[in-house]
Amino acid sequence: xxKIYVASSWRNPFFPEVVACLREAGHQVYDFRxxxxxxxxxxxxxxxxxxxxxxxxxxxxxxxxxxxxRQFQADMEALDLADTCVLVLPSGRxxxxxxxxxxxxGKKVVVYIPKMEEPExxxxxxxxxxxxxxxxxxxx
Numbered sequence: 110x111x112k113i114y115v116a117s118s119w120r121n122p123f124f125p126e127v128v129a130c131l132r133e134a135g136h137q138v139y140d141f142r143x144x145x146x147x148x149x150x151x152x153x154x155x156x157x158x159x160x161x162x163x164x165x166x167x168x169x170x171x172x173x174x175x176x177x178x179r180q181f182q183a184d185m186e187a188l189d190l191a192d193t194c195v196l197v198l199p200s201g202r203x204x205x206x207x208x209x210x211x212x213x214x215g216k217k218v219v220v221y222i223p224k225m226e227e228p229e230x231x232x233x234x235x236x237x238x239x240x241x242x243x244x245x246x247x248x249x
Contacts, residue, residue, distance in 0.1 A: 110134070110135045110136045110137065111136045111137070111191075111192055111193045111217075111249050112136070112137045112139075112190055112191045112192050112193065113131055113136050113137065113138045113139065113191060113192075113193045113194070113195055113249075114139045114187050114188055114191035114193070114194045114195075114207065114211065115127055115128055115131070115138060115139065115140065115141075115194075115195050115197060116194055116195070116196045116197070116200060116203075116204035116205075116207040116208050116211075117196070117197035117198075117200045117204050118199060118200040118201050118204060119142070119150075119152065120199075121197055121198075121199060121200060123197055123221075123223045123224075124142070124197055125142075126242070127195065127197050127221065127242070127245070128140050130242050130245075130246070131195070131245075131246075131249075134246055134249075136249065139187035139190075139191060141180075141183075141184060141187075144180065144183045144184075145183065146179065146183055150180065151176060151177065151179075151180030153171065155176055156171055156174050156176060156177070157171070184207070188207060188210060188211060188214075191211070191216065192216055192217065193211075193216060193217040193218070193219070193249060194207065194208050194211035194212075194216060194217070194218045194219070195218075195219050195220075195221055195245065196208040196218060196219070196220045196221065196235070197221050197223070198220065198221065198222045198223070198224075198226070199224075199226065208220075208235065209234075212234055212235060217236045218234075218235040218236055219235065219236055219237045219238070219239060219245065219248050219249070220232050220235055220237070220238045220239070221239055221240075221242075221245050222238065222239070222240050223240070223241075223242075225240065236248075
C-alpha cells in the first residue's frame, strides 16, 4: 500500500472523505488537519486573528513563529516519507506547492477533481487526473 500525502485546502469539503477512503483501502495517509504531533493542524489565525490583513513584514515574522515552524516540519517530514501525493481540488497555493514538490522529488502525484471546475493544462505534469474516488483508488 502507498504512503500518501493528501494536499488540499482547509475549506475543501471533500478532504475528509478522501482521507477516510484512502485509509479504508489500507493506505497510510497524512492528514494535515490532524497531524501526528497532535492538535488540529495550523491556521494563521492561531497566531493573530488579524493575520489575513498582515503586512508583508508581519507575514515574514509569522513564518518563524514556533507554531508555524512545527507544522512546516511535520508537513515536510510527511512529504519526504510519502511516495504518493493526492492533490484534492479545490485547493490553494500551499497544496499546489506540495504537489509540485512531490513531482520534483520524482514521486507520484494524482489530481482528484470531485467537482469539475475550470480546466488546467499544467496538471499534465502529474501522473494522473481522476474525477471519482473509484478512479482515484484504481490510479494508486
